[in-house]
Amino acid sequence: MSGVLYLIPNTLGDGDAAALDAVLPAPVRARAAALHYYIGENAKTTRAFLKKVGTERPIQEIEIRELNVNTPAGEIDKLLAPVLAGTDAGLVSEAGCPAVADPGALLVRRAHERGVKVVPFVGPSSILLALMASGLNGQSFAFHGYLPVDANERAKRLRDLEQQSRKGKQTQIFIETPYRNRALLDTLIATCAPSTLVCVAVDLTLQSETIVSRTVADWKKKPGLDLHKRPAIFLILAA
Template sequence: MHDSTSAKTGTLYIVATPIGNLEDITLRAIRILKEADYIAAEDTRHTKKLLNHLGIDTNLISYYREQEQQRAEQIVRFLEEGQDVAIVTDAGTPAISDPGTVVVRKARERGLKIVPIPGPSALTAALSCAGIEEKAIMFHGFAPAKKTQRKKLLQTLLHADYYAVFYESPHRIEGFLQDAIAALGDRQIFMARELTKNFEELQQTSLSELIVITSSRKSRGEHVLILAPADAVPSKEMDIDDLILWYRDHSSLSLKDSCKTLAADLGVSRSKLYKRALQLWSDDEGTGNL
């Protein structure tokens, strides 16, 4: 791919690959993987299956977390010699809770060219279908494996006013949920599991309900968990006036749609809710959009 007459150094391509469904790869990613001098893969056996599927026979080298420092130096040498290298992980976008950060940093320090080839990411896939309100989002990656460290991190979210996003493995999901409800109370959570795969599952629920669900079955596949801030969802213990005001202040729904939702959730008369909402919902905060 590299033309030694036009440049002295190669390019490091950060290539996103499918997180499940092999059709989720861009035409540009396929071209770069074909034209690169080397593909640096988190697991060469795993990546070989994708390359075989695409009919690509580019040279493969391993780039996995335990040897990230040494492999990064090797890749930088290739780049300085004029070779183009495409780095991939087993699934999704490199350097997003996956290997890739070290080589990117080293290449940047040496002034080498880095080009992102965007594509699949479990993070953006989950956020795109969570339907969360416009609010700040903090991505934490995988929570600490040690319980004490995990609990300490979760406690920092008690009064946070943003959505906290985590990745979690199937064998640690129950521990994470238990620690989350202990630290934060029973707040809302969106769970995306096995994204783009046969057993894809998306659930908007509460921490307590998700604990019941996960404890009653064997979880498979990695999870993306989006924890709502404390004020993002009304508590069932709130009285009706508080609930109406919560929807006025925190929801994008109109007064009419808010009353429809509340009536269905609480099993009460929609007309009575509507009359009370008219009294509480001031003209400048929504009655003009009935």
């Protein structure tokens, strides 16, 4: 009989055990502490997460294998092999919920194909938290990941997303590498229509959490917001 693949949420930023308690329910922490086989994007950060959780056995005795954007597709079965042999496993992301904007989705898909039970646990999702707090349309929305790096292509993509939003009354959600956050916001303000709503949610669940939602016209009047190297989610809704 195969084991179970548990999807273990992580925190959205640095923090101590007390911060972990604020975003992960006790049953999730208990299950995370009991597992002795983990699959994560980075072994070092996975160990740091387990140290905060508090494991039932020494961390050095817990097997951790990596699954990231550089993992060949042919390695997925090797990662799943212990689960097929009867070992329960935990899949953990660098931040937030595994398999959402995360390479772990490939493992989850393969688990279903092989008949492995998949159990998702409750935890923080920056995408949903930002949408909840934005005041934008939560009935219809789409997440697009990263936008193009090239300035012209990024502006074109934003115009396309704004058009989709206007046509379908749909909230468009995307992210950026923290050191390019300011450039993205500047492009949003310069590209989108004055009436388009723009929400920026920064450092969600952390002490420094900041969420600002206003029209492009209002952003132009008071654009000041410290985004430097801070994890952020961007949302737009065109009128």
